[in-house]
């Protein structure tokens with residue numbers, strides 16, 4: 001590991017997602033000094049995942065020849081509802097079996113360093129605000145569109161975390177009271193209509209009803225395995241069913257964003273996560289719905305833009321969260 005200047009502080013930041021664990025060493029200047037990934041294998045439950053987090057940290061530190069004493073702390077961004085104060089993952093649709101798991105204290109106990117826990121989308125909002133497309137934008141909302149939908153809110157330059165730390169769950173606001181069931185148990189959430197899972201499910205449902213689409217061939221006849229990525233590929237190639245499925249999701253996204261615009265009057269809404277790859281195919285119809293539905297004054301000022309930092313947003317934000325607290 002390269003020598004760091006005295007003024008430079010380092011944090012080991014992790015992004016604990018339903019699919020992968022991403023670890024990075026981050027400086028207080030926002031420099032990502034090293035990165036490493038491993039699979040979460042979330043289905044194995046909390047104990048196995050926590051052991052995998054420990055192995056990832058141990059492996060990372062030994063591989064890079066980093067001593068714990070060089071670090072200002074460990075900061076974890078996790079997919080789920082986080083109790084900031086107690087350092088708990090209270091529940092997570094993407095981490096089965098995680099209920100009130102005191103992850104912050106478990107990691108702190110093991111490594112004896114300052115440890116922090118933050119929701120992954122809140123972390124991504126902090127990351128984009130400090131180092132990405134949201135720099136200098138003091139009122140912004142970030143949505144991560146992936147398998148699920150997360151949200152993070154910056155108001156007057158500060159992360160808004162709410163009364164118990166769980167603000168920003170825009171993915172679980174109700175868009176259609178008669179809609180499909182969501183992974184959270186509610187009906188018709190934004191996530192149940194717009195996430196990658198929802199897009200794939202809608203394409204599979206329509207093809208299952210006998211509609212024709214090039215997706216049948218793309219999926220090698222295994223319709224149930226169609227992914228949101230394949231729907232995007234088919235739409236780009238001119239497949240009309242795939243285009244309609246994405247347009248429908250984009251319309252629901254626009255409804256969700258119009259609500260966000262009316263509530264927060266943000267200067268910017270940042271769209272991150274795997275589905276941000278859909279770009280204007282998704283964002284243009286959503287922008288149009290926002291202009292049609294949100295109050296004019298708010299709709300005129302808001303920019304709806306793709307995220308800039310990719311996978312790094314969560315770890316950068318987790319590091320910012322740590323630097324803002326007691327790291328010194």
Ligand SMILES: [Zn+2]
Pocket residue numbers: 171172173182183184185186189190191192
């Ligand atoms: Zn939900």
